Amino acid sequence: xxxxxxxxxxxxxxxxxxxxxxxxxxxxxxxxxxxxxxxxxxxxxxxxxxxxxxxxxxxxxxxxxxxxxxxxxxxxxxxxxxxxxxxxxxxxxxxxxxxxxxxxxxxxxxxxxxxxxxxxxxxxxxxxxxxxxxxxxxxxxxxxxxxxxxxxxxxxxxxxxxxxxxxxxxxxxxxxxxxxxxxxxxxxxxxxxxxxxxxxxxxxxxxxxxxxxxxxxxxxxxxxxxxxxxxxxxxxxxxxxxxxxxxxxxxxxxxxxxxxxxxxxxxxxxxxxxxxxxxxxxxxxxxxxxxxxxxxxxxxxxxxxxxxxxxxxxxxxxxxxxxxxxxxxxxxxxxxxxxxxxxxxxxxxxxxxxxxxxxxxxxxxxxxxxxxxxxxxxxxxxxxxxxxxxxxxxxxx
Amino acid sequence: xxxxxxxxxxxxxxxxxxxxxxxxxxxxxxxxxxxxxxxxxxxxxxxxxxxxxxxxxxxxxxxxxxxxxxxxxxxxxxxxxxxxxxxxxxxxxxxxxxxxxxxxxxxxxxxxxxxxxxxxxxxxxxxxxxxxxxxxxxxxxxxxxxx
Numbered sequence: 001x002x003x004x005x006x007x008x009x010x011x012x013x014x015x016x017x018x019x020x021x022x023x024x025x026x027x028x029x030x031x032x033x034x035x036x037x038x039x040x041x042x043x044x045x046x047x048x049x050x051x052x053x054x055x056x057x058x059x060x061x062x063x064x065x066x067x068x069x070x071x072x073x074x075x076x077x078x079x080x081x082x083x084x085x086x087x088x089x090x091x092x093x094x095x096x097x098x099x100x101x102x103x104x105x106x107x108x109x110x111x112x113x114x115x116x117x118x119x120x121x122x123x124x125x126x127x128x129x130x131x132x133x134x135x136x137x138x139x140x141x142x143x144x145x146x147x148x149x150x151x152x153x154x155x156x157x158x159x160x161x162x163x164x165x166x167x168x169x170x171x172x173x174x175x176x177x178x179x180x181x182x183x184x185x186x187x188x189x190x191x192x193x194x195x196x197x198x199x200x201x202x203x204x205x206x207x208x209x210x211x212x213x214x215x216x217x218x219x220x221x222x223x224x225x226x227x228x229x230x231x232x233x234x235x236x237x238x239x240x241x242x243x244x245x246x247x248x249x250x251x252x253x254x255x256x257x258x259x260x261x262x263x264x265x266x267x268x269x270x271x272x273x274x275x276x277x278x279x280x281x282x283x284x285x286x287x288x289x290x291x292x293x294x295x296x297x298x299x300x301x302x303x304x305x306x307x308x309x310x311x312x313x314x315x316x317x318x319x320x321x322x323x324x325x326x327x328x329x330x331x332x333x334x335x336x337x338x339x340x341x342x343x344x345x346x347x348x349x350x351x352x353x354x355x356x357x358x359x360x361x362x363x364x365x366x367x368x369x370x371x372x373x374x375x376x377x378x379x380x381x382x383x384x385x386x387x388x389x390x391x392x393x394x395x396x397x
Numbered sequence: 398x399x400x401x402x403x404x405x406x407x408x409x410x411x412x413x414x415x416x417x418x419x420x421x422x423x424x425x426x427x428x429x430x431x432x433x434x435x436x437x438x439x440x441x442x443x444x445x446x447x448x449x450x451x452x453x454x455x456x457x458x459x460x461x462x463x464x465x466x467x468x469x470x471x472x473x474x475x476x477x478x479x480x481x482x483x484x485x486x487x488x489x490x491x492x493x494x495x496x497x498x499x500x501x502x503x504x505x506x507x508x509x510x511x512x513x514x515x516x517x518x519x520x521x522x523x524x525x526x527x528x529x530x531x532x533x534x535x536x537x538x539x540x541x542x543x544x
Contacts, residue, residue: 305433307458311409324433324458333433345430381415381462383437383454384430 004317005363009203009295010152010180010354011321015246016205022249023207026242033238035230048239051248058255059197060188061214067231068244071211072179075198076103076146078213078224078235079175083144083196084111085222087173091141095119095172097129097158098339100148103198104177105335108146121147126288127156127340129163138170145174149181149197153323153336153352154287155296157185164193173219179203179211183254184262184293195219201243206250210243261357265294268355268364272297275368280375286337286350295355298323300337300346303385304378309351312374318367323350345384401459402493408463413470416452423520425512425531428505434461436509438469442517446477453509460499464506467491472510477517481527483510508532 006014026047032038034045052063059066069075084094096108098120108118119137123129129147138145145167150157160176167174175196178187183204189197196219201210215221221234228236269292276283282302301309306324313320323334324347332338333347342350353367379385401409418439428435434457441450451473455465468488472480485503489495495503512531518524 303456305457305461308409308462311406311459315410344432348430348433381412381454382456383426383435384456386417386437386454 004319005359005367006319007297007353007355007359007363007367008319008321009356010155010293010352012202012208013205013356015202015207016250016253018253019206019246019249023242023246026245030241034241035228035238044241048241048244051244054248055212055251058187058251059214060190062217064232065189065214065217067213067215067235068239068247069211069213069235070209070240072101072177072198072200072203073103073211074224075200075211075213076101076177077107078221079196079198080104080107080111080144080146081224082221083173083175083219084114084116086220087143091139091143092116093119093139093142094144094146095121095134095137095142096146097121097123097148099123099127099151099153099156099336100146101152101177101179104146104148123156123339125341126291127151127154127286127336128288128291129158131159131162131166134163135166138166138172142170142172145172147174147176149176149178149187150185150293151287151336152180153334154298154340155180155293155354156287157181157291157293160194161192164195167195168193180293183251183258184295186258189214189216196221201247201250204250204254207243207246210240210247212247257357262294265355265357265359268359268361269295269297271361272353272355272364272368273299275364276371279368280372284342284346286340286342293354295359297353297355298350300342300350301375302346302349303382303388304349304375306333306348306350308378309349309371309374312378313367313370316370316374318370320367321352321354323352324348401463401496404467404491404493405460405463405495408466408492409459412453412462412466414452414466414473415454417454418450418452423513423515423517425509425514425516427508427512427531428457428461430456433457434502434505436461436465436505438465438509438513440513440517442477448472448475448477448480457502457505458499460495460502461505463492464488464495464502465509468506468510477514477525480510481514481525483507 030044032041032044052066056063056066164174173195177198179200182199195216197214199212202208225236284300286298306322323337337347421439422442423440426437437454439452443449451469453465453469455462485507488503
């Protein structure tokens with residue numbers, strides 16, 4: 001394969017070789033369906049239980065509060081639909097932030113079609129939920145607040161503990177989509193008053209096709225998938241043993257290296273952002289500079305469009321992503337960038353680089369240098385830039 | 398999204414006729430920054446109504462830049478009458494097709510050519526058969542972009 005610089009770790013992360021190694025025997029020797037009664041099935045069941053315990057420990061949960069799913073999207077769907085169904089007698093009002101992943105937002109819209117009311121909570125210019133506004137939107141019939149731990153596009157980390165506390169003071173359940181945060185920043189479900197939490201394996205160098213929903217003991221949650229007694233009767237389907245084992249190993253490794261990794265990546269991230277802001281004119285940093293995922297870089301580059309930037313970066317072997325409408329096939333740019341108040345035309349020119357532990361300073365330098373050239377080239381053919389420059393000349397004349 | 402054809406990638410990476418024309422015979426700008434694409438076409442037309450030179454500037458995605466490049470190439474050296482016959486379909490075919498979500502870029506290119514010719518006709522007080530005033534923005538009706 002040609003050499004490339006991968007800076008799209010928020011999309012997915014290559015599975016660690018140690019993780020793959022742990023998984024491999026689960027395809028061949030440890031292949032049993034763990035619902036069976038014979039010895040080898042019981043042995044494999046113990047392996048799954050151990051994996052469950054490993055993950056629970058990292059979250060400060062107990063093993064029987066962890067429910068394995070097919071991924072983060074299923075976990076989000078289950079949390080919202082499950083709570084909505086089980087607590088309908090108490091109320092039919094749900095609060096979600098405006099910058100949630102579509103797995104939450106589209107599920108909320110689905111609930112609206114089924115007789116629930118949803119408040120889409122606005123965020124401030126850095127993407128952080130305003131506590132006063134959240135408090136004011138809680139009603140007697142509110143059953144659930146869902147606010148993501150950290151945003152996938154702009155990396156902003158929410159005041160999760162405060163939100164959890166507020167929810168519990170009002171007798172409301174609190175769900176957080178921690179797909180981006182898990183393995184990157186410390187999470188303690190007890191201390192942070194989290195009732196339900198979604199996570200995904202492949203975002204932290206585990207395999208794809210495995211995720212989890214943490215459900216605090218005592219919470220009622222209607223089943224999403226019916227047809228078997230797996231996951232204590234709450235989520236049917238033969239266990240994805242290789243996935244579960246790989247997920248647990250990835251979580252263990254992520255937890256072990258978290259502090260050192262976060263420090264190194266935050267430093268690289270800040271260096272990256274600082275260079276972009278200093279060396280390319282008319283660039284805006286998106287998201288909170290401090291309360292931010294260690295690897296997340298998000299900027300809007302004025303007068304150019306995101307997809308063009310991405311294709312040109314790709315031709316230099318750089319993998320990144322954009323909030324431009326053109327990359328999603330929809331007509332509107334990213335809902336997250338619009339929610340933090342960016343005008344459409346600025347949102348169209350946004351780029352996200354999500355760093356991973358293998359990225360180096362040399363790679364960042366290469367990307368910044370390439371981007372400077374690319375932006376210059378695209379601006380030279382941009383009528384918006386032409387107008388801007390002629391306006392400036394007029395103003396200075 | 399579907400990948401771009403080699404021709405689209407070629408015209409995006411090495412766009413033809415990028416730039417401005419000082420004192421152009423006609424200039425047309427279409428599209429909307431809010432929707433993510435703006436095209437501007439400059440024409441230099443001689444006394445026989447032949448397009449001597451054409452330049453463009455485009456803010457937009459890969460397809461927007463490629464369709465602008467191809468459209469300018471297709472009308473260069475042609476008469477105004479011939480240029481008016483340029484359709485978005487012809488531009489798309491010349492590029493070996495576009496992904497369905499990018500068809501509006503070719504409409505924008507066709508519209509930009511018309512807008513530049515309209516401007517030329519206005520400046521020179523010419524009545525040209527088949528020439529219609531440019532739409533301010535084709536998005537709303539053609540693609541539903543909520544401007």
